[in-house]
Amino acid sequence: DAKTTQPPSMDCAEGRAANLPCNHSTISGNEYVYWYRQIHSQGPQYIIHGLKNNETNEMASLIITEDRKSSTLILPHATLRDTAVYYCIVRVSTDKLIFGTGTRLQVFP
């Protein structure tokens, strides 16, 4: 069972920030929030993960609410190459990755 809820699809204009929400209201204290994306017909790609604090790397930022029941992945300046399915996954560090249906992000010119 996927422990997260994501909108099935979103659109974003090229150059604008893409904000992808994820609800994980039943998250446990030792569970991390992971984000992966899958560009069409390729293998999934790791983006970022976090536990409580907000995280940033060269690809994206992850904002986790104080109660940890939801999070937002931010792509600060979306490009056409960011068109993909984005998966939000909640798991303990010793657990395997279980994918849900994700959000299909379409970046348009």
Add this chain to the structure above:
Amino acid sequence: ETGVTQTPRHLVMGMTNKKSLKCEQHLGHNAMYWYKQSAKKPLELMFVYNFKEQTENNSVPSRFSPECPNSSHLFLHLHTLQPEDSALYLCASSLNPGQGSEAFFGQGTRLTVV
């Protein structure tokens, strides 16, 4: 390029054939995984290997037989498959089974069973 290489990239096989999918990584990872992705369905975890030992089999039919001869190589042997087994088969690896290690995925093998 993720460091996880899968061959072949595409495979067409008959229902009576026997074929094998290969996955290799030289990242020094200790955990390897097989996933299946059917059209318009989420990725399904099939098998997990940690330090060459199978630690998970997600009720996968016996016509799929994994093999992990060492930490760098993972095979999926296929025999007497059905058309509904047509899918994208993805291999992944991670440094350690736990500790929050990120997983690196190969490009997948697109399998068509005719």
